[in-house]
Every structure is written in structure tokens, then in C-alpha cells.
Amino acid sequence: MTQPCTMDTPLAANLGGKTAKAMADQLGLHTVGDLLYHFPRRYDQRGEHTDIRSLTVGEQVTVLGQVRRTTVRPMRQRRGKLLEAVVEDGSGGTLTLTFFGNQAWRERDLKPGRWGLFAGKVTEFRGARQLNGPEYVLLGDGPADGEVATEADEMEEFAGALIPVYPAAAAVPTWVIARCVRTVLDVLTAPEDPMPAAVRAGRNLIGLDAALRQIHRPAGEAELFRARRRLKWDEAFAVQLTLVQRKMRAADSPARPRPRADAGLLTTFDARLPYQLTDGQQRVGEEIAADLATAHPMHRLLQGEVGSGKTVCALRAMLQVVDAGGQAALLAPTEVLAAQHHRGIQELLGPLGRAGELDGDPDGTRVVLVTGSLGAAARRAALDEVRDGRAGIVIGTHALLYEGVDFADLGLVVVDEQHRFGVEQRDALRAKAEQPPHVLVMTATPIPRTVAMTVYGDLETSALTQLPNGRSPIASHVVPAAEKPAFLERAWRRVREEVTAGHQAYVVCPRIGDGAGTGTDEEAPAADDGTGPGGGSGAGTGGDLAARRPPLAVTEVAELLADGPLHGLRLGVLHGRLPADAKDTVMRAFAAGDLDVLVATTVVEVGVNVPNATVMIVLDADRFGVSQLHQLRGRVGRGSAAGLCLLVTDAVEGTPARQRLDAVASTTDGFRLAELDLEQRREGDVLGATQSGRRSHLRLLSLLRDTDLIVEARSEAIELLDGDPELTRHPALADAVGALVDEERAEYLEKG
Numbered sequence: 144m145t146q147p148c149t150m151d152t153p154l155a156a157n158l159g160g161k162t163a164k165a166m167a168d169q170l171g172l173h174t175v176g177d178l179l180y181h182f183p184r185r186y187d188q189r190g191e192h193t194d195i196r197s198l199t200v201g202e203q204v205t206v207l208g209q210v211r212r213t214t215v216r217p218m219r220q221r222r223g224k225l226l227e228a229v230v231e232d233g234s235g236g237t238l239t240l241t242f243f244g245n246q247a248w249r250e251r252d253l254k255p256g257r258w259g260l261f262a263g264k265v266t267e268f269r270g271a272r273q274l275n276g277p278e279y280v281l282l283g284d285g286p287a288d289g290e291v292a293t294e295a296d297e298m299e300e301f302a303g304a305l306i307p308v309y310p311a312a313a314a315v316p317t318w319v320i321a322r323c324v325r326t327v328l329d330v331l332t333a334p335e336d337p338m339p340a341a342v343r344a345g346r347n348l349i350g351l352d353a354a355l356r357q358i359h360r361p362a363g364e365a366e367l368f369r370a371r372r373r374l375k376w377d378e379a380f381a382v383q384l385t386l387v388q389r390k391m392r393a394a395d396s397p398a399r400p401r402p403r404a405d406a407g408l409l410t411t412f413d414a415r416l417p418y419q420l421t422d423g424q425q426r427v428g429e430e431i432a433a434d435l436a437t438a439h440p441m442h443r444l445l446q447g448e449v450g451s452g453k454t455v456c457a458l459r460a461m462l463q464v465v466d467a468g469g470q471a472a473l474l475a476p477t478e479v480l481a482a483q484h485h486r487g488i489q490e491l492l493g494p495l496g497r498a499g500e501l502d503g504d505p506d507g508t509r510v511v512l513v514t515g516s517l518g519a520a521a522r523r524a525a526l527d528e529v530r531d532g533r534a535g536i537v538i539g540t541h542a543l544l545y546e547g548v549d550f551a552d553l554g555l556v557v558v559d560e561q562h563r564f565g566v567e568q569r570d571a572l573r574a575k576a577e578q579p580p581h582v583l584v585m586t587a588t589p590i591p592r593t594v595a596m597t598v599y600g601d602l603e604t605s606a607l608t609q610l611p612n613g614r615s616p617i618a619s620h621v622v623p624a625a626e627k628p629a630f631l632e633r634a635w636r637r638v639r640e641e642v643t644a645g646h647q648a649y650v651v652c653p654r655i656g657d658g659a660g661t662g663t664d665e666e667a668p669a670a671d672d673g674t675g676p677g678g679g680s681g682a683g684t685g686g687d688l689a690a691r692r693p694p695l696a697v698t699e700v701a702e703l704l705a706d707g708p709l710h711g712l713r714l715g716v717l718h719g720r721l722p723a724d725a726k727d728t729v730m731r732a733f734a735a736g737d738l739d740v741l742v743a744t745t746v747v748e749v750g751v752n753v754p755n756a757t758v759m760i761v762l763d764a765d766r767f768g769v770s771q772l773h774q775l776r777g778r779v780g781r782g783s784a785a786g787l788c789l790l791v792t793d794a795v796e797g798t799p800a801r802q803r804l805d806a807v808a809s810t811t812d813g814f815r816l817a818e819l820d821l822e823q824r825r826e827g828d829v830l831g832a833t834q835s836g837r838r839s840h841l842r843l844l845s846l847l848r849d850t851d852l853i854v855e856a857r858s859e860a861i862e863l864l865d866g867d868p869e870l871t872r873h874p875a876l877a878d879a880v881g882a883l884v885d886e887e888r889a890e891y892l893e894k895g
Contacts, residue, residue, distance in 0.1 A: 469554025
């Protein structure tokens with residue numbers, strides 16, 4: 144008999160060395176606890192179908208199906224026989240199982256009427272979905288046609304009404320995992336439940352031992368619901384305890400207060416602004432000003448739609464800090480965006496940002512740009528101004544993190560587009576102050592409430608929901624290039640019409656070209672079927688069609704456009720591989736109106752502000768994410784003329800890729816699109832795998848579907864930590880939180 148085990152017992156002790164090695168090598172499972180937290184991906188029921196029609200070629204799948212017919216015929220090219228069994232899913236979808244060689248015993252196995260789980264890689268032959276030589280296990284849910292049932296047909300792993308289907312590997316199919324789970328559950332010593340009894344009772348949660356048993360072997364839907372609810376609670380509670388705990392610690396850290404001056408740069412700046420701040424900008428400004436005046440570091444997330452005026456809010460915060468004797472640093476993710484911020488802030492400040500120059504305000508400050516591509520003399524001059532404090536506002540890329548960039552008194556760090564920086568980069572900039580500086584994080588990517596509460600749970604949040612006066616609406620349309628090539632021809636004519644009217648346009652591609660791609664390193668000759676770039680190649684539909692050609696590339700598309708539909712227009716090219724001075728030259732030329740069309744990668748996704756640009760064509764639009772497309776189209780309609788965004792795709796109607804694009808075209812509500820983006824991603828990715836790639840035990844929680852539970856968990860975490868900030872009275876809970884959210888992941892969450 145197998146020895147009793149605990150959650151820490153190595154799998155080899157109960158499963159044997161060979162199986163334990165396969166579990167470790169294929170699935171990263173080493174202990175009994177690892178195995179029991181490897182939850183089923185789904186649950187099938189006899190008589191219910193797996194949707195075979197939704198299977199993707201190349202996907203490794205496990206299908207529950209019923210054998211409909213089996214045929215054996217000689218092979219044409221070699222000796223032996225080919226056995227084909229057709230499996231049906233109950234909805235009309237069929238899947239062919241093929242076995243090569245003389246395997247007559249399989250014909251006896253796979254009799255019509257018999258149910259089974261079949262696992263393998265989906266292929267396609269003559270339009271029919273196939274599994275070649277799949278692994279399978281037959282279920283004892285009754286005899287095959289004309290066969291008498293025997294007790295041996297019953298598989299104990301699948302005796303319940305619900306059949307667990309696990310994330311599996313070819314060498315470790317789902318039924319092997321189920322058998323191993325049963326083996327360890329039969330001898331498992333009930334683990335200590337770390338959840339305080341009062342919390343369990345107050346939230347009506349079942350015990351941990353029961354939850355682990357029932358999630359793997361549920362007797363029915365009600366039992367499964369209770370098990371999943373308890374284990375989801377554990378995940379939500381662990382994350383919220385971590386974030387609330389760190390938020391409390393941050394609140395206790397000292398920081399130098401930077402209160403607003405009665406009369407100073409900020410007051411003068413406000414008086415000189417050529418427009419009225421929106422109500423939202425004024426409200427957010429008051430929230431930030433109050434935070435800066437405290438003796439604890441501000442940690443605030445400022446989110447707002449593209450063009451909602453976040454930069455002005457950030458600049459007002461920076462001026463408040465400068466008025467209080469400190470310096471502010473703005474960290475941008477790219478040199479293009481850093482240069483754009485530098486130009487924009489200099490324009491907003493005017494003489495206030497040119498202290499010491501002939502036309503500068505003597506009571507003003509200086510704004511310097513620090514990037515990796517600065518020449519030696521310019522870099523020395525900029526660093527001197529940062530070091531001695533003459534530069535009150537410092538704008539840069541990751542170059543600000545290098546040794547040799549020293550601040551006189553860093554009081555505020557503004558991080559633009561937070562998700563583009565690694566944890567270490569943000570932390571390095573914080574470390575350049577004697578005391579923790581105040582931190583303002585800006586993002587134009589709308590964040591659903593539960594994501595903000597979970598990923599940014601240690602930050603206070605502010606949102607700008609109004610667009611400033613003068614911003615024009617943006618219309619978006621899908622251009623189905625493969626189905627209707629004439630629509631793409633019309634798109635290029637529309638670009639010419641906008642240029643003739645005195646406006647400018649963007650053309651965005653997913654790849655750079657010349658072997659240096661964003662998304663693929665393959666060379667991609669762009670399609671040229673008379674429609675111009677983007678025409679009918681079948682790319683972007685998913686599965687095999689998407690593999691027919693690599694994504695369209697900037698360098699190739701620009702050449703085709705110059706010789707084709709946009710011949711005679713002034714075209715520029717912009718991408719991340721250009722030298723910094725070349726990028727700046729192109730961007731300045733486009734901003735000045737010296738270029739009609741800018742063919743670019745997503746380097747224009749954030750921060751680029753050219754009010755005269757009115758139309759954007761996104762080629763291979765299905766290659767981009769929902770939020771990314773929303774960011775891209777925010778580059779047009781920034782002036783008084785209406786904006787137009789055309790999403791060119793070969794994805795056919797009804798495919799997931801096309802549905803995603805239709806959704807983007809149907810709404811400009813960034814928060815709704817952010818939820819859609821979240822629905823289509825693995826939600827564990829939102830919580831972040833640690834940078835070392837270690838496994839996370841956050842597997843069940845849905846940031847969209849479990850909103851109420853996350854809110855409850857945060858409330859419970861605040862109440863518990865108010866009386867026990869370090870969980871000293873709940874050591875088992877502290878250990879459990881550490882297992883679910885280890886220190887590295889906790890730092891990831893804390894720093895955003």
C-alpha cells in the first residue's frame with residue numbers, strides 16, 4: 144500500500160520514479176502539493192460534446208467523443224493496414240483518428256457507440272480534422288453497440304458524472320494525471336487549513352482539504368462550485384493581503400513633503416495656459432497636489448483615454464515639486480516618446496522652461512532631455528544641469544537609470560506607459576533619491592476595475608474620463624482585403640483625399656523588414672495583387688492561413704506604396720531600428736507637415752502628437768491586440784478635423800480575429816475594449832509570471848468574472864491587517880500567502 148503523504152511529499156514517493164520524472168520534466172510538478180494545485184482545465188460529461196469544429200490545426204487537444212464507425216483498409220504506399228475511426232462530438236462535428244500498421248486489436252477497442260477521451264495534435268487532411276496515432280482511454284459508460292458491459296470497462300478515475308480534463312502534455316495525458324491525483328488523494332494527510340476560522344465562517348467557505356478533493360473528483364456541479372469558490376478566494380485573498388500589506392508599509396515610509404506654493408511656477412503656468420482645464424484635470428490635480436504635500440511617498444496611477452490630458456496633469460505635479468525645491472524625472476519607454484515629451488513640455492512652458500537663456504523667465508526652471516543617443520558634449524551639459532539642480536524637469540529613457548546620472552534632489556518620478564518598463568528599471572530610478580520620491584504612473588491603456596485593484600492594488604488611482612475641448616471623434620472601420628479588394632483600393636484613395644485636403648496619414652505595419660521584425664524575423668515579400676499592400680493573402684485568419692506569409696513590413700510596404708497607390712506623395716519611414724537622430728528627424732518632419740504619410744511600426748503607438756494627422760491605415764490589423772489598436776487610433780483626430788482609422792485584415796467573417804476587429808471598430812470605449820482584451824488573454828498573464836519564469840499558483844481567479852469576490856477579499860484583507868499588520872497571529876496564513884505570491888511576484892505586483 145502507498146505510504147501516507149503530505150503536500151510537501153515528493154511525487155516519487157507515491158508515484159514511482161518514472162512517473163514522477165515525467166511529471167517534473169513535462170509539467171513542472173515535483174511535490175504532491177504541486178500536483179493537487181494542477182487543477183483541471185475543464186470538466187466533460189458523458190453525452191455532452193466537445194466542440195470539434197472549434198479545434199485549431201496544430202493544437203494539442205483532449206477530446207471527449209463517441210466512436211461512430213471504424214474502417215480498416217490496406218495502405219497504398221507501403222505494406223500494412225490503415226485503421227480510421229470517426230469520432231463524433233454530439234453537435235455534428237467529427238474527428239478522424241488514424242492508426243498505421245497492423246493493429247487489429249484497436250478495431251476491437253474502438254467499436255461504434257463507445258465513449259472515450261482522445262488526445263493528440265490536430266492535423267488536417269483533405270479538409271477533415273484528424274488526430275494521427277492519438278493516445279486514448281475508453282470510458283465505462285455503457286457497452287459499445289452489440290457488446291455486453293463488463294466491470295473492467297469502468298475506470299475509477301472517471302467514475303463521477305464530471306470528467307476532469309487537465310492541462311496535459313503528449314507524454315503525460317490527462318487520464319494519467321487523473322490517476323496520479325487519485326493515488327495521492329487516497330493517502331493524503333489532510334493539510335492544515337491556513338484560512339482563519341472567522342473568515343471561513345463569515346464568507347461561507349468550505350475547508351481546504353475538501354476543496355482540493357472536490358475540485359479533482361466532484362460528485363456534481365454544486366460540489367465543484369463550492370470547491371472552486373474556496374480556491375479562488377485563496378488566490379484573491381493572497382494577492383490582496385500582499386498588496387494591502389505593502390501599501391501600509393509604504394504609507395509608513397518617510398518622504399519629503401512637496402506642498403503647493405502660494406505663488407510660483409505652477410501658479411504662473413496655470414495663468415498662462417491658453418485653455419481651460421477640464422473638470423477632470425482639476426479634480427486629478429487636487430488629488431495629486433494633496434498627495435505630494437504629505438510626509439509619505441505618493442504612489443498614484445493616473446489612467447485616461449488617449450488625448451485626455453494626462454501630460455498636463457503630470458506637468459502641473461512636476462512644477463509643484465520644482466516650486467518646493469525638488470526635481471522631477473519623467474521616464475518614457477522610447478526615445479521617440481521621450482523626445483516628443485521634451486518638445487511638448489518645452490512648448491507648454493515657453494519661457495518658464497528656459498531659465499538662464501536670453502528669452503527665458505529668470506524665475507523659471509530648465510527642462511533637459513537625457514537619452515542614450517546624446518552626443519558626448521550634449522550629455523555632459525545635460526548631466527551637469529541635473530546634478531547641480533538647474534534642471535528642474537528631467538525627461539529621458541532608460542538612460543536616466545545609468546550610473547553617472549545624479550540628481551540634486553529628486554522629488555517626483557513620473558512613469559509614462561508603466562507596462563513598458565521592467566521592475567528593476569523603475570526601482571533603479573527610485574533609488575536615485577535620498578528618500579523615496581513620490582511616484583506618478585501614467586497609462587493610456589484603460590484598465591478594468593478588478594485589474595486596477597489586483598495588479599495596481601498598492602496604488603491610489605485617478606482617472607480622466609473627459610476629452611479636452613477641440614478633440615474630434617474617430618470613426619473606425621474594418622477593411623476585409625481578401626473578401627473585398629475594392630475596399631482596400633478605396634482606403635488608399637481616401638489617404639490621397641485627406642492629403643489633398645491638407646491633412647496627413649499614418650500607415651502602420653506589424654514588422655520592420657530587412658530581417659529585423661517585430662513579431663517575426665522572417666523576410667516577408669508583401670502581397671502585390673493590384674490592391675497595394677495588405678491585399679488578399681489569407682494572412683491573419685489563424686491556424687494554417689496565418690502561416691501563408693509573414694506579417695507585412697514597414698520597409699517593403701513603404702516601397703510598394705511609393706511606386707503604387709500613394710505615388711507622388713511625400714512618404715517617411717519610422718521604426719525602432721533607425722538611429723535616434725534619424726527617428727527624431729523623421730518625427731520632426733512629419734510634425735512640421737513636411738511629410739504626407741508616415742509608414743511606421745507601433746513606435747507611434749503612444750505619445751506621438753500630430754494634430755494634422757486625420758487618417759490611419761493599420762495593415763494586418765489582426766496581428767495587433769485590442770488595446771494596442773485602441774492606442775494606435777488615438778494618434779488621429781487630435782485636432783479639429785475628424786479622425787478615421789481603417790483596420791485592414793484578411794481574417795474572414797466569423798473568425799475570432801475578425802470578431803476582435805469588429806469589436807474595436809464598434810466602440811471607442813477603452814474600458815470596454817480593455818475587458819475584451821482581458822477576456823482573450825490568459826488571465827494569469829495579467830497577474831504576471833515572475834521574471835524568473837517560476838510557476839504561479841494563481842490559476843482559477845478571473846479578473847472579469849470574479850469581481851465581487853475580489854472586492855470582498857480586499858475588504859477582508861484590510862480588516863485583518865488593521866489588527867495584525869504582519870500576520871504574526873496567523874503564521875499559517877502568512878506561509879500560504881508566501882506560497883501563492885512569492886517575494887519576487889510580490890515585488891512585481893508592488894512595483895506595478
